[in-house]
Amino acid sequence: MTEPLFDKIAIVGLGLIGSSLARGIKKHALATTVTGFDGSADVRARSKDLGFCDSIAETVDEAVTDAQLVVLAVPVGAMAAAAQSIAPHLADGAIVTDVGSVKAAVVRQVADVLPAHAAFVPGHPVAGTEHSGPEAGFADLFEGRWCVVTPCARSTDASVEKVVALWTALGSTVETMTPEHHDIVLAITSHIPHLIAYNIVGTAADLEDVTQSEVIKFSAGGFRDFTRIAASDPVMWRDVFLNNKEAVLEVLGRFSEDLAALQRMIRWDDGQSLQDHFARTRAIRRSIIDAGQDTADADFGRPHGHDD
Amino acid sequence: MTEPLFDKIAIVGLGLIGSSLARGIKKHALATTVTGFDGSADVRARSKDLGFCDSIAETVDEAVTDAQLVVLAVPVGAMAAAAQSIAPHLADGAIVTDVGSVKAAVVRQVADVLPAHAAFVPGHPVAGTEHSGPEAGFADLFEGRWCVVTPCARSTDASVEKVVALWTALGSTVETMTPEHHDIVLAITSHIPHLIAYNIVGTAADLEDVTQSEVIKFSAGGFRDFTRIAASDPVMWRDVFLNNKEAVLEVLGRFSEDLAALQRMIRWDDGQSLQDHFARTRAIRRSIIDAGQDTADADFGRPHGHDD
Ligand SMILES: NC(=O)c1ccc[n+]([C@@H]2O[C@H](COP(=O)([O-])OP(=O)(O)OC[C@H]3O[C@@H](n4cnc5c(N)ncnc54)[C@H](OP(=O)(O)O)[C@@H]3O)[C@@H](O)[C@H]2O)c1
Ligand SMILES: NC(=O)c1ccc[n+]([C@@H]2O[C@H](COP(=O)([O-])OP(=O)(O)OC[C@H]3O[C@@H](n4cnc5c(N)ncnc54)[C@H](OP(=O)(O)O)[C@@H]3O)[C@@H](O)[C@H]2O)c1
Numbered sequence: 033m034t035e036p037l038f039d040k041i042a043i044v045g046l047g048l049i050g051s052s053l054a055r056g057i058k059k060h061a062l063a064t065t066v067t068g069f070d071g072s073a074d075v076r077a078r079s080k081d082l083g084f085c086d087s088i089a090e091t092v093d094e095a096v097t098d099a100q101l102v103v104l105a106v107p108v109g110a111m112a113a114a115a116q117s118i119a120p121h122l123a124d125g126a127i128v129t130d131v132g133s134v135k136a137a138v139v140r141q142v143a144d145v146l147p148a149h150a151a152f153v154p155g156h157p158v159a160g161t162e163h164s165g166p167e168a169g170f171a172d173l174f175e176g177r178w179c180v181v182t183p184c185a186r187s188t189d190a191s192v193e194k195v196v197a198l199w200t201a202l203g204s205t206v207e208t209m210t211p212e213h214h215d216i217v218l219a220i221t222s223h224i225p226h227l228i229a230y231n232i233v234g235t236a237a238d239l240e241d242v243t244q245s246e247v248i249k250f251s252a253g254g255f256r257d258f259t260r261i262a263a264s265d266p267v268m269w270r271d272v273f274l275n276n277k278e279a280v281l282e283v284l285g286r287f288s289e290d291l292a293a294l295q296r297m298i299r300w301d302d303g304q305s306l307q308d309h310f311a312r313t314r315a316i317r318r319s320i321i322d323a324g325q326d327t328a329d330a331d332f333g334r335p336h337g338h339d340d
Numbered sequence: 341m342t343e344p345l346f347d348k349i350a351i352v353g354l355g356l357i358g359s360s361l362a363r364g365i366k367k368h369a370l371a372t373t374v375t376g377f378d379g380s381a382d383v384r385a386r387s388k389d390l391g392f393c394d395s396i397a398e399t400v401d402e403a404v405t406d407a408q409l410v411v412l413a414v415p416v417g418a419m420a421a422a423a424q425s426i427a428p429h430l431a432d433g434a435i436v437t438d439v440g441s442v443k444a445a446v447v448r449q450v451a452d453v454l455p456a457h458a459a460f461v462p463g464h465p466v467a468g469t470e471h472s473g474p475e476a477g478f479a480d481l482f483e484g485r486w487c488v489v490t491p492c493a494r495s496t497d498a499s500v501e502k503v504v505a506l507w508t509a510l511g512s513t514v515e516t517m518t519p520e521h522h523d524i525v526l527a528i529t530s531h532i533p534h535l536i537a538y539n540i541v542g543t544a545a546d547l548e549d550v551t552q553s554e555v556i557k558f559s560a561g562g563f564r565d566f567t568r569i570a571a572s573d574p575v576m577w578r579d580v581f582l583n584n585k586e587a588v589l590e591v592l593g594r595f596s597e598d599l600a601a602l603q604r605m606i607r608w609d610d611g612q613s614l615q616d617h618f619a620r621t622r623a624i625r626r627s628i629i630d631a632g633q634d635t636a637d638a639d640f641g642r643p644h645g646h647d648d
Contacts, residue, residue: 109611133561158557158558158560158561159560160560160561161638161639162625162638162639163638168638177560178557178558178560180558207557213549216547216549216550217550217554217555217558218558218561220540220543220544220547220550220555220563221544221550221554221555221558221559221561221562221563222558222561222562222563223562224540224543225540225561225562225563225565225566226562227599227602228536228540228599229562230602230617230618230621231595231598231599231602232528232532232533232536232595233621233624233625234598234617234620234621235528235532235591235594235595235598236528236529236624237620237621237624238594238598239524239528239591239594241521241524242524242525242528242529244624244627246525246529247525247528247529247624248624248627248628248631248633249466249486249515249631249633250466250486250488250525250526250529250530251529251628251633251634252466252467252468252485252486252633252634253441253466253468253526253529253530253533254529254530254531254533254534254537254569255528255529255530255533256628256633256634257533257565257566257568257569258533258565259621259624259625259628259634260565260625260634260639260640261562261565262618262621262622262624262625263621263622263625263626264618266614266615266616266618266619266622267615269614269618270611270614270615270618271611273605273606273614274606274609274611274614277606277607277609280606281603281606281607283543283547284599284603286543286546286547287539287540287543288596288599290539290542290543290546291535291536291539291592291596294535294538294539295589295592297581298581298582298585298588298589299585299589301582301585303417303578303579303582306574306577306578306581306582307574307575307578308574309538309542310538310570310572310574310577310578311574312542312545313538313541313542313545313567313570313571314570314571314574316541316544316545316552316555316556316567316570317470317541317567317568317570317571318571319552319556320556320559320564320567323556323557325556325557325559325560325564326559326560326564326567326568326642327642327643330469330470330471330476331469331470331568332568332640332641332642333640333641333642333643334634334635334640334641335635335641
């Protein structure tokens, strides 16, 4: 047995990510004790029943006291409040990290709230599903995925090292970058895809000529893939867009320009340009599969009953 | 044993759909003989090796002669040429059907080319994967999916009945509508999702601030779902957009308007409207899962190693 990385870890926010983290930390024995806390009494009760933490605290100070590492796993818009709630109770030299999907805004909101003796190492595991809440979590969520760590003025080398060691032990590969660069990379790889998925599902719901039941029946033509990520938590995503406004609006501008170009090709029957555009996107798919970030099986390997 | 529905079926075009059809027809014994033909000598040779047809014809007239049913399974832009090539060889009273993803344009291009003694029943199985070619096909592709049949002036009641019986026997549920209505329904459930997926993958490839390798690494944040359908066949999709121009441009206009509204909510920090919009799209996801058109498993049931 190797030594656990931390004596006590406190996780604040026990949804998909917080509960997956707790499960992964227990599975790999990365802490002697994992204590969980959530703002919602209902989530605390369910988490107690699920039993993925050593203990569920009834107050945030009980959770945080004596913890060497505190993980903030609440929606981005709740990070400032969560940081304020833990600040007075942090052990001397405690490390605080977070898992928020936006980084520059979290650094702005959290860094100044924490006492001088604590270190802050912002992080973002690029792993998730469309489900939320403590029941949705599982230990291997971070296995084979990337985790971005974005050191800031409040990070020390030692604290960054320990947070990187945690994610590595959970099976993730860690990449370090600035909070600002993180926000533009995630705008294109995650935030805009979610915005567009939410948008098209809304457009479909509002068409007068097509009934809801037709949309549902014929969704296997492509639409259903978009509905998966459009089923993600509304509060989490509201907070992402409000807190990564600049990068999202910039990438969205590019997306709309490019879409206008495709629209024009269709309007003017420019088949060659359409075909050229469609052909160049295949290489990216191949690279994503080669990098182990998706399955090559047709239809994501959805059950189809292949049997010939 | 029940009687096969047809004596001889000829399939013209042996890609994903044509070869899946041949496999399904053999599996369910829906014809005494299935003969295949493809414009490409290479595809004919590979199809012969794969052995999913009783025979692969070297010429289209050999394939079509004596067939009671001829299925056109070529890209939409090749339907007119395929119809011309079969027309002189059609048996008296033969039924011609197609599987094209667009219907009004196919009816316009095909109906007049066929001899008066033949019937034409346009169809579209709403089932597919991102892969193409004869190797990608499988017998159960149509199982549990919808198939749209769009009778036209050249359809007779008897011919429609036989085509419906074929799809039903393959496990599909058939819905009948006009070609024009089909084209608007499929514009929102399939064509626009593909256009948008192709577009965002292109936008990602062109950003200066984000490297290709970053896009690939962090694609699990949502982007990778879009790359799946953006890996579909460029020729097939070029033809879809060129042949369903009006409906695509109309729905695209709505999509862009709705996206502009979301953009404005972000710009003006209107969190409540964002959250409301994101909340209403969840119900559609639930209905699609309840209707058996997708899996409820997190991440489409992608292998994640759930084990707790
Ligand atoms: N879901 C993903 O795919 C994903 C992936 C990577 C990163 N992230 C990030 O991870 C974080 C958590 O996301 P999640 O999906 O795990 O969310 P979730 O399932 O909705 O869970 C969040 C939990 O935090 C609780 N909470 C809110 N404010 C709190 C506070 N001030 N103190 C204590 N608990 C509080 C919530 O309780 P209430 O319900 O009572 O508010 C809820 O139980 C977010 O910042 C998100 O951006 C998510
Ligand atoms: N893929 C889907 O998800 C899906 C779903 C539902 C419906 N559809 C429709 O089904 C049809 C076929 O799509 P697919 O995915 O099966 O395409 P595919 O895998 O690309 O196969 C099409 C085959 O037709 C051949 N072909 C082209 N012109 C021909 C002609 N005049 N005569 C004989 N063969 C010809 C092609 O040969 P070459 O390669 O030499 O051109 C190719 O082998 C399209 O109309 C499409 O819109 C597709």
